[in-house]
Amino acid sequence: MAAVPGIRFGLAFYEASGQCLVRWSGTDSGLEELARKNAMALAAAHGFIIFLGDGFYPINVLNAIKMVPEVCCIFCATANPTEVVLAETEQGRGILGVVDGSPPRGVESGATVFCGRSATSSESGQSGLSILAPNDFPARSGL
Helix, strand or coil, rough: CCCCCCCCEEEEECCCCCCCCEEECCCCCCHHHHHHHHHHHHCCCCCCEECCCCCCHHHHHHHHHHHCCCCCCCCCCCCCCEEEEEEEECCCCEEEEEECCCCCCCCCCCCHHCCCCCCHHHHCCCCCCCCCHHHHCCCCCCC
């Protein structure tokens, strides 16, 4: 990926026509394997999944991905625990949506008011975004 020199990633694209194969690429063999396993577990229409290595964030690649003419929708770009909601018919499978993270635990007030600053970045020193971290979206059987 030219957007971020030296990026570590694994990508798998699953086809819903033609040969219906999982095609893959990447710069890190572990992330490539993780992407392949998850693509086979999802096996839902045309789609792709990307895993980024530690220290790389979606903010660096998201616009480049969105500019690909074949990309119609991005369901999530997160480091949160993630679940994919699938539907299955006689014809095949499709992704209905993604459950990303946890529900709100309350409403901010006082010292926690956002005020235009990044609460996740300034308080934890980490970015609030990353495309599916490897441990957050393990390959699952029986999806």
